[in-house]
Ligand SMILES: Nc1ncnc2c1ncn2[C@@H]1O[C@H](COP(=O)(O)OP(=O)(O)OP(=O)(O)O)[C@@H](O)[C@H]1O
């Protein structure tokens with residue numbers, strides 16, 4: 001049974017999402033925050049993993065049902081059903097253009113910033129309709145942080161990048177401690193502790209990406225969405241970020257888009273494979289083919305399309 005909610009137009013007129021990739025949206029996001037989501041998201045949920053439920057412990061953080069997504073008249077995603085488990089790393093894989101980034105941005109309402117987009121279907125976040133009338137998208141983006149493909153530090157010092165979100169949230173006390181803790185969580189503290197006042201742009205690409213992760217965790221989100229966070233990094237920086245993800249999983253729920261099969265296999269617990277279906281008019285719509293434990297997806301996928309993709313026969 002599908003819980004299909006009525007179609008909703010997302011807000012137009014706001015600055016485009018690309019601004020958020022430069023950090024502007026995060027500025028805005030934190031600045032206008034007000035709580036409208038229920039506050040008990042960190043409450044523990046009972047472990048109910050059993051036969052047939054290998055993908056999550058307890059209630060899922062996200063429950064996506066019958067999700068369609070449109071850019072204007074173009075349908076980019078069709079009928080996506082996916083549950084995302086707490087303190088798991090869920091990898092979204094699939095060929096270019098199949099809607100992975102679009103889907104990821106649906107999870108923190110980042111697509112709202114793109115004029116003319118529309119969401120149809122249901123995304124539950126701890127059982128609450130993420131697109132419900134009473135939900136503040138700004139607060140959603142504070143709870144559900146995002147790290148982009150290209151590191152996007154603000155043109156500020158290392159310290160001020162990390163302190164930015166907490167400051168805008170009104171935090172004045174213990175900022176030094178929070179900055180240090182966030183940089184430690186992002187495995188960057190030792191490399192920057194003696195140059196916190198230097199520009200973030202003085203850091204290497206891999207360090208900038210870890211700084212962006214520190215900035216994301218500084219506002220104490222519950223979920224971190226990562227859209228190809230390592231694609232601009234060298235193999236050593238990539239491994240650092242992957243190790244970091246595995247550490248962050250202790251505290252956060254992570255959803256990562258990656259084109260790197262090895263990366264998905266190394267870091268994720270659950271993998272969702274998307275592909276694009278082509279209709280008679282040649283229009284391509286993203287669909288979710290299958291979701292399973294990462295081990296199952298890479299060793300015994302149920303769908304031939306998944307098998308073709310992971311073995312390199314397609315995509
Ligand atoms: N802002 C936008 N306006 C209109 N169409 C868009 C927009 N962003 C993405 N699309 C279209 O939606 C479809 C899905 O794009 P999306 O970026 O989500 O794919 P993807 O799976 O992340 O691809 P890649 O692996 O190349 O990053 C594509 O056909 C794309 O052209």
Ligand SMILES: [Mg+2]
Nearest residue numbers: 100101102257
């Ligand atoms: Mg993408």
